[in-house]
Amino acid sequence: MKEREDFLHPRNRYYGNFTPENLAFNANLQEFAQKITYICSLETGGKISAEKAYKDIKMLWKNLKSSKKQLGIGQKPPSDDEGNSPELP
Numbered sequence: 911m912k913e914r915e916d917f918l919h920p921r922n923r924y925y926g927n928f929t930p931e932n933l934a935f936n937a938n939l940q941e942f943a944q945k946i947t948y949i950c951s952l953e954t955g956g957k958i959s960a961e962k963a964y965k966d967i968k969m970l971w972k973n974l975k976s977s978k979k980q981l982g983i984g985q986k987p988p989s990d991d992e993g994n995s996p997e998l999p
Contacts, residue, residue: 931981
């Protein structure tokens, strides 16, 4: 059963700059890509309409954008009063 799960839902290693936020966003991005693949396959196979596929993809995109914003991905780090970024340990 585990082999089938790995085949249907493969997970790739994260090679980027490691932070908990980046890792969480990467997991969200992989899940987004898997769901898009399913939706496209269902639409191509005639199981759902193009309009339904579009609405589902649009909802997934909004959720991904929201997670990016909540995790602070791509935002500048906060700075102190002198305009300096805090030093990392």
